[in-house]
Amino acid sequence: MKQNLKFRTKSPEHSEAIQKRLFDLGYSWAYQGQKESWVEAKYIYANSDSVILFNESKPYFDKHENKESTLDELYELKKDSTMEIVTDEPESGQFIKIWEYQGEVWSEAVRWKGPTREIYDSNSDEWVRYSCGNYTNIKYVILK
Numbered sequence: 001m002k003q004n005l006k007f008r009t010k011s012p013e014h015s016e017a018i019q020k021r022l023f024d025l026g027y028s029w030a031y032q033g034q035k036e037s038w039v040e041a042k043y044i045y046a047n048s049d050s051v052i053l054f055n056e057s058k059p060y061f062d063k064h065e066n067k068e069s070t071l072d073e074l075y076e077l078k079k080d081s082t083m084e085i086v087t088d089e090p091e092s093g094q095f096i097k098i099w100e101y102q103g104e105v106w107s108e109a110v111r112w113k114g115p116t117r118e119i120y121d122s123n124s125d126e127w128v129r130y131s132c133g134n135y136t137n138i139k140y141v142i143l144k
Helices: 012-024 058-063 071-076
Strands: 005-008 043-046 051-055 083-086 094-101 104-113 116-121 126-129 136-143
Antiparallel strands (some): 094 104, 094 136, 104 116
16 A cells, blocks of 8 residues: 655755656656656655655644655565556546656546546645546556
8 A cells, every 4th residue: 555655855856866757656646757857856755545745834844744754765675566556447446547648648637526526636635626638658557
């Protein structure tokens, strides 16, 4: 099971190192996928639903419920073996959708809630109704 973690970044290089390790552990940015992003951000959050977020506010970081962690501690964590990669969209549960669009790789966190699908919107920090597009090479990482 993935953990809820938060990190204070010391530099863009430190941020990239944290992100690369989070990618190794199966975490992903909601829309940028597993591509180093926002390396100047002061604070990074990794949530148990596999989504990575960032923030610039120290008061928010200090109050945030995620466990504060370091890069060294991150390397002590083992990969989550409760994931499966498939090419057919799951009919229930929570998963990460990864696809290619105009030559770039993208991803989004998706979950089924009742009869509807929702995606995680990192801008509003909320789940919103799911919409489809014309994507290629779609894969789904099922989170168990």
